[in-house]
Amino acid sequence: MSNITAAITAVGAYVPDYVLTNKILETMVDTNDDWITTRTGIKERRILKEEGKGTSFLAIQAAKDLLSKTGLDPKEIELVIVATATPDMKAAGTAAYTATNIGATNAFAFDLEAACSSFLYGMSVAARYIESGKYKKVLLIGADKNSSMINYDDRATCIIFGDGGGAVLFEPSQDGFGLQDEYLRSDGIGREFLHAQYGGSSYPITKEAFEDGKHYVFQDGKTVFKNAVFNMADVTVKILKRNNLEKEDVAWLAAHQANKRIIDATANRIGLESEKVMMNIHKYGNTTSATLPLLLHDYESKLKKGDNIIFAAFGGGFTWGSIYFKWAYNS
Numbered sequence: 001m002s003n004i005t006a007a008i009t010a011v012g013a014y015v016p017d018y019v020l021t022n023k024i025l026e027t028m029v030d031t032n033d034d035w036i037t038t039r040t041g042i043k044e045r046r047i048l049k050e051e052g053k054g055t056s057f058l059a060i061q062a063a064k065d066l067l068s069k070t071g072l073d074p075k076e077i078e079l080v081i082v083a084t085a086t087p088d089m090k091a092a093g094t095a096a097y098t099a100t101n102i103g104a105t106n107a108f109a110f111d112l113e114a115a116c117s118s119f120l121y122g123m124s125v126a127a128r129y130i131e132s133g134k135y136k137k138v139l140l141i142g143a144d145k146n147s148s149m150i151n152y153d154d155r156a157t158c159i160i161f162g163d164g165g166g167a168v169l170f171e172p173s174q175d176g177f178g179l180q181d182e183y184l185r186s187d188g189i190g191r192e193f194l195h196a197q198y199g200g201s202s203y204p205i206t207k208e209a210f211e212d213g214k215h216y217v218f219q220d221g222k223t224v225f226k227n228a229v230f231n232m233a234d235v236t237v238k239i240l241k242r243n244n245l246e247k248e249d250v251a252w253l254a255a256h257q258a259n260k261r262i263i264d265a266t267a268n269r270i271g272l273e274s275e276k277v278m279m280n281i282h283k284y285g286n287t288t289s290a291t292l293p294l295l296l297h298d299y300e301s302k303l304k305k306g307d308n309i310i311f312a313a314f315g316g317g318f319t320w321g322s323i324y325f326k327w328a329y330n331s
């Protein structure tokens with residue numbers, strides 16, 4: 001077993017300028033600010049409007065933010081992983097395009113797709129490369145242009161999702177910082193309840209499917225909600241128990257931002273005070289693969305070297321899990 005652990009040593013982020021508020025949504029579908037706020041905690045979300053700009057644009061901006069903050073030469077990056085559920089194109093990796101556009105010309109790059117758990121799973125993958133001892137700089141980006149697959153006539157989904165990107169750099173730690181333990185799960189039964197049916201290989205897009213809007217995201221919100229509440233809390237309890245952690249040992253809960261009620265339920269299950277629960281869902285909604293790095297970006301100045309962070313996510317597939325992580329630096 002290697003004594004190298006995989007630490008996060010830098011964070012960057014990007015959200016588009018356009019702000020889609022609950023008030024604007026009131027003019028688009030039969031909904032209201034009060035319903036959205038009390039049911040989800042969301043007040044506004046960012047949307048990438050410019051034609052021809054896809055997820056890679058969000059990923060590139062987030063990565064450039066990290067590079068400009070750190071002064072890192074992108075040629076030193078050996079691997080770029082883009083965690084995303086909304087790749088730019090089929091049959092052409094978003095990560096390869098992103099890597100080239102940030103100047104990471106010595107890196108290889110691939111996409112990782114696990115719906116809302118993409119970034120969490122990406123942390124596990126990035127850590128394995130670092131722990132192997134062969135790789136010293138792995139850039140993990142979580143980015144999604146959810147607006148590309150949302151029907152803005154469907155109030156069940158359009159109020160939830162937003163666009164954004166976040167990037168973190170993984171480097172080896174000799175002092176035990178970084179990823180400590182992980183508990184990752186999946187259950188294919190879940191795709192019935194959250195999917196975009198047409199446009200993939202099972203059901204290539206047809207004129208009729210397009211006209212019926214079957215390429216848009218469909219969600220049975222209640223079923224997803226129940227599964228998310230149960231499973232996210234369950235894996236959080238498991239990872240604490242397995243590592244003999246009491247709630248006093250936890251500095252932060254960084255949970256996927258899908259619904260404030262799901263995050264609160266997870267925090268309540270372990271008795272964690274609300275001040276320790278990272279929250280930015282009110283600003284960005286559910287940005288799928290970008291929620292966790294956007295949290296790290298927004299809370300970076302509050303994080304202290306040695307802080308124990310519990311990451312948790314639940315999403316389509318179903319996919320879910322938790323990661324116990326030791327923060328490596330003061331900013």
Ligand code: UT7
Pocket residue numbers: 030031032035036039040116155156159220221222224225228257258259262286314315316
């Ligand atoms: O990140 C990936 C995983 N995704 C999630 O974790 C999302 C999980 N699901 C949820 O967050 C929630 O289920 C939603 C926010 C999507 C919906 O909240 P809910 O409390 O489960 O509402 P519901 O679907 O049970 O609907 C309750 C009522 C219904 O009306 P009736 O039948 O009680 O008269 C809906 O038609 O609210 C109505 N409704 C709305 N009303 C105003 C549904 N959507 C809206 C809306 N505005 N946007």
